[in-house]
Every structure is written in structure tokens, then in C-alpha cells.
Amino acid sequence: MDMPVAAHPVPARSTDGVIDCDVHPLLPNGIRSLYPYMTEAWRERFIRKRAHTTESGLTLRYAQPNGTVVRDDAKPEASMPGGSDPHFLVKDLLDANGISVAVLNSLQSARFCSVHASVDESIVIASASNDYYIENWLTVDERLTYAPVVPSQDPAAAAAEIRRIGAHRQVVAVAVPPLAILMGNRYWWPIFEAAQEMDLPLLLHVSGSEGVYNGAPMPAGGMPDTYIERYVTLGQGAESNLNSLVMSGTFERFPRLRILFVEYGFVWPVPLMLRMDRLWRGLRHEVPWVKKSPTDYVAEHVWFTTQPIEEPRDPRDLERLVRMVGVDNLCFSTDYPHWDNDMPMQAFRLLPQEDRDRIMRINARNVLRLPR
Amino acid sequence: METGVQARQKPRHAVGTPADFPAGKMVMVRAGEQEIGVVRLRDGELRAMRNWCPHKGAPICRGLIGGTWPPSEPGKLDYDGTQEVLVCPWHGFEYDLKSGREMYETGTTRLRLYPVTVEDGQVYVTV
Numbered sequence: 302m303d304m305p306v307a308a309h310p311v312p313a314r315s316t317d318g319v320i321d322c323d324v325h326p327l328l329p330n331g332i333r334s335l336y337p338y339m340t341e342a343w344r345e346r347f348i349r350k351r352a353h354t355t356e357s358g359l360t361l362r363y364a365q366p367n368g369t370v371v372r373d374d375a376k377p378e379a380s381m382p383g384g385s386d387p388h389f390l391v392k393d394l395l396d397a398n399g400i401s402v403a404v405l406n407s408l409q410s411a412r413f414c415s416v417h418a419s420v421d422e423s424i425v426i427a428s429a430s431n432d433y434y435i436e437n438w439l440t441v442d443e444r445l446t447y448a449p450v451v452p453s454q455d456p457a458a459a460a461a462e463i464r465r466i467g468a469h470r471q472v473v474a475v476a477v478p479p480l481a482i483l484m485g486n487r488y489w490w491p492i493f494e495a496a497q498e499m500d501l502p503l504l505l506h507v508s509g510s511e512g513v514y515n516g517a518p519m520p521a522g523g524m525p526d527t528y529i530e531r532y533v534t535l536g537q538g539a540e541s542n543l544n545s546l547v548m549s550g551t552f553e554r555f556p557r558l559r560i561l562f563v564e565y566g567f568v569w570p571v572p573l574m575l576r577m578d579r580l581w582r583g584l585r586h587e588v589p590w591v592k593k594s595p596t597d598y599v600a601e602h603v604w605f606t607t608q609p610i611e612e613p614r615d616p617r618d619l620e621r622l623v624r625m626v627g628v629d630n631l632c633f634s635t636d637y638p639h640w641d642n643d644m645p646m647q648a649f650r651l652l653p654q655e656d657r658d659r660i661m662r663i664n665a666r667n668v669l670r671l672p673r
Numbered sequence: 674m675e676t677g678v679q680a681r682q683k684p685r686h687a688v689g690t691p692a693d694f695p696a697g698k699m700v701m702v703r704a705g706e707q708e709i710g711v712v713r714l715r716d717g718e719l720r721a722m723r724n725w726c727p728h729k730g731a732p733i734c735r736g737l738i739g740g741t742w743p744p745s746e747p748g749k750l751d752y753d754g755t756q757e758v759l760v761c762p763w764h765g766f767e768y769d770l771k772s773g774r775e776m777y778e779t780g781t782t783r784l785r786l787y788p789v790t791v792e793d794g795q796v797y798v799t800v
Binding site for chain 2: 549550551553554582583584585586589590592
């Protein structure tokens with residue numbers, strides 16, 4: 302379906318625009334789009350088991366109440382899902398909003414890696430998906446960068462995948478679908494080692510498959526009845542994982558590890574950081590490898606994307622919250638083409654320009670190691 | 674005796690003889706209206722402090738005195754029994770009895786120490 306790359310001249314990368322840390326591309330034909338990127342043996346297996354019939358969003362526990370997470374106005378054509386055409390996305394998102402770098406993160410592929418029971422299938426799907434996006438998206442426009450998905454169910458295979466494609470110029474992060482194993486657990490060490498070796502941050506994003514798919518974590522307290530409840534409390538998993546990363550000494554063990562929490566919002570870290578610091582003062586001796594206050598580790602190793610931006614009744618309260626999280630640790634994201642997106646022209650208008658610059662581009666440039 | 678605390682022109686209170694203060698044991702004494710904790714460190718120095726945690730006002734002299742686990746590599750546990758640390762009974766903040774400072778915290782709180790002197794077989798606390 303792609304036109305030759307020559308038909309779409311690649312613009313030079315500009316660092317003056319906005320950097321968007323969360324964009325969701327979609328495979329135009331679902332898992333069938335990946336078949337050319339598999340060996341015959343695996344392709345025939347997926348065809349024989351009619352894998353495309355089990356990939357629907359309806360297999361998620363929470364169907365979006367409006368039928369889809371994708372904006373109706375973001376469809377390239379009436380018959381095509383939003384996010385499935387890189388050329389349309391470049392025009393509709395990047396050109397229209399002055400975005401100079403977008404980080405592609407395929408939640409769909411993360412879901413495919415979880416929906417199949419076999420870990421070997423997850424490994425094959427992840428590699429095929431990464432090859433698909435590298436070949437069909439990264440060649441379209443220099444401004445498109447990519448966070449390859451890795452099969453969390455096998456950390457050694459995930460580490461091998463990071464090393465296989467991590468040196469690609471437009472691979473800027475690694476998307477790690479969460480499991481019901483906290484990130485401070487040694488289970489994850491092979492992935493941390495590979496990410497550190499390739500100098501890539503880990504991008505943690507909710508998979509949408511909580512309590513349903515292969516190893517996906519349960520929401521805290523029990524399963525909510527509705528999508529809105531589940532969406533309001535998305536940050537629970539992020540809280541548990543950030544706490545675990547800090548208290549386990551992971552950042553002492555992996556001193557160059559960078560973590561980017563994506564689409565959890567950015568207010569939830571505030572009470573968490575206050576509690577971590579306060580309790581560390583009294584219980585530090587239990588975790589003596591936490592050599593400085595937890596907030597210091599967060600400031601050095603952790604970033605948060607801004608979407609979905611919380612909207613306090615008094616908009617001025619937002620600035621205080623930004624300061625409490627740390628203006629150096631926030632990275633703008635749209636979540637395009639999803640309905641709950643934030644767009645650059647509306648975001649953080651009340652902040653001083655210097656802070657807005659940090660959030661809209663400078664911090665992301667640092668964490669993603671983008672050229673200046 | 675050097676106590677690390679600047680003596681001010683305040684009344685001195687006799688609170689006992691040196692033998693009343695065995696090493697590593699917090700002894701409560703009255704100094705005028707104040708209840709003061711006095712403890713002898715391993716090197717023989719005496720420390721006198723207000724029975725009040727600077728964090729939340731706990732009766733800190735009821736806390737335990739012991740060593741501590743200094744910062745170590747992940748998964749490795751060290752113990753330093755030579756450190757003399759007072760642990761607040763409420764929130765567990767650790768204070769270095771030598772300096773009065775909170776351990777491992779770049780922040781703010783420290784014990785309120787009072788000058789202690791020994792003269793003619795008497796221990797005096799200046800409050």
C-alpha cells in the first residue's frame with residue numbers, strides 16, 4: 302500500500318518543533334499485516350489458527366463506550382482505521398501541529414504479544430511488528446521515530462530484540478508491555494541491561510489488557526465494572542512500578558537506566574513522591590541501597606508524559622503541580638489518534654515560555670537522546 | 674568538654690555524677706522545668722538533649738539506641754555497630770548522637786542538644 306519513498310521527500314529533522322512522545326500507529330490489516338515479516342512456518346501457523354479473528358478490541362475486558370478509542374476525524378479514509386496510514390498521520394498530526402519528532406508506540410502490537418498464549422508466538426509477533434514499522438513507517442518521514450515493542454514474557458528474548466534493532470537511527474526508546482511482575486523485580490534485569498547498553502529509555506504504557514491477557518496485571522483492589530473507572534485509576538500500576546523501581550535499588554544497579562511513564566497523566570507522582578520521601582526517612586535501613594531520597598532518583602531517571610493533562614478547576618493549580626513533579630521531568634504527548642488526546646496549541650498555555658519549552662521539546666530531546 | 678554545642682549564658686543544672694550515666698543508655702534527668710535525656714557515647718562523651726523529636730514532637734529519648742545499616746549496594750546489607758544512632762519511637766527517623774543531625778537526609782531536622790560539662794565530680798547541663 303505504500304508509495305515509493307522517493308515520492309515523499311524526507312524533510313530534514315527540525316528541533317524547533319514540538320516533540321510528541323506518544324503516537325499510536327495501527328496495522329491496516331491487523332495481524333495479517335505482519336505475515337510477510339514472519340517465516341513461512343509461523344505465518345502458516347497464524348493463518349491456520351485464524352489469528353485475525355481473535356485480535357479484536359472486543360477481546361479486551363473494557364470496550365471503549367463510544368465503540369473505539371480512535372478519533373472519527375483521524376481516519377485516513379472512511380474504511381481505514383485512524384493511525385493506519387503514515388502519510389495521512391504525517392499531514393494530520395505532524396504538519397498540522399508543528400511536531401518535529403513523534404514517537405510511535407504500537408499498543409496494538411503489544412496487545413497481540415499478550416493475547417496469544419504461547420510466549421514463542423509473542424516473540425515472533427514482536428519482531429515482525431518491529432520490522433513492519435521500521436520498513437513501512439520510518440522510511441516515510443524523518444520525523445517519525447519508533448519505540449519497538451518487546452515480548453515481556455521472555456526477558457532474554459526481549460533483550461535480544463533490543464540489541465537487534467536498537468541501533469537504528471530512528472529507534473529512540475523501547476516499549477515494554479507491563480506484566481503482573483513489578484519492575485523492581487530481578488526478572489526484568491536482562492531488559493534493563495540491554496536498554497542501558499543501547500542507551501534507550503524504557504517506555505511504560507498501560508496495555509489495556511489488565512486482568513485479561515497473558516500475564517497482564519490486575520487493577521488494584523479488584524476489577525472495576527466500567528471503562529471510566531478503569532481509566533480514572535490507570536495510574537495505579539504506574540505508582541506500584543515507580544515505587545518498586547526506586548525501593549529495589551534498580552537505579553543504583555542500572556545507573557544509566559531511563560524510564561518514561563506514558564499516558565498515565567502526571568499528577569499521580571506527586572503524592573507518591575511525597576510518601577516515598579517521607580517513609581524513606583524512617584525506614585531507610587530496610588533498603589540501604591536507596592542511598593538518596595527517592596525524589597532524587599525520580600529526578601535523575603524518570604520522566605512522565607503529560608497526556609491526559611489533568612484539569613483543575615483553578616487552572617493556576619496546574620503550575621504548582623508541574624513544579625511538584627519537576628518541570629524537567631515532563632514530556633509532552635498527544636496520544637494521537639485517540640479520543641482523549643492533548644494538542645500542542647492548548648497545552649500549558651499558562652506556564653512561562655521557558656517551562657513550556659522544556660515540556661514541549663527540551664526534556665524529550667534529553668531522554669530520547671535526540672540530536673540537537 | 675567539647676560537645677559540639679555552643680554554650681550560652683544560661684543556667685547550669687547539676688544532674689548527677691559521671692557514674693550515673695553508663696555508656697549507651699539514655700538517662701532522663703530534670704534541668705529546671707525541662708526533661709532532658711543524657712546519654713554517654715562509646716568514646717566517653719556525654720550528650721544531653723531535649724526529649725522532643727524535631728520532626729513531630731515525639732518523646733525521642735524513649736527511642737532505641739543502636740547501630741545502623743549504612744548505604745550499600747543493591748541486595749547487599751552492611752551493619753555499622755560503631756555508629757551511635759537514636760531512632761525516634763514514632764516515625765523511625767534516625768539521629769546521629771555524635772552530631773545530633775538526622776542521618777542520611779539532606780534535609781532539615783536535628784536534635785536539640787545542650788552543653789554538658791563535668792566539674793568536681795558533677796555533671797552539669799546548661800539549658
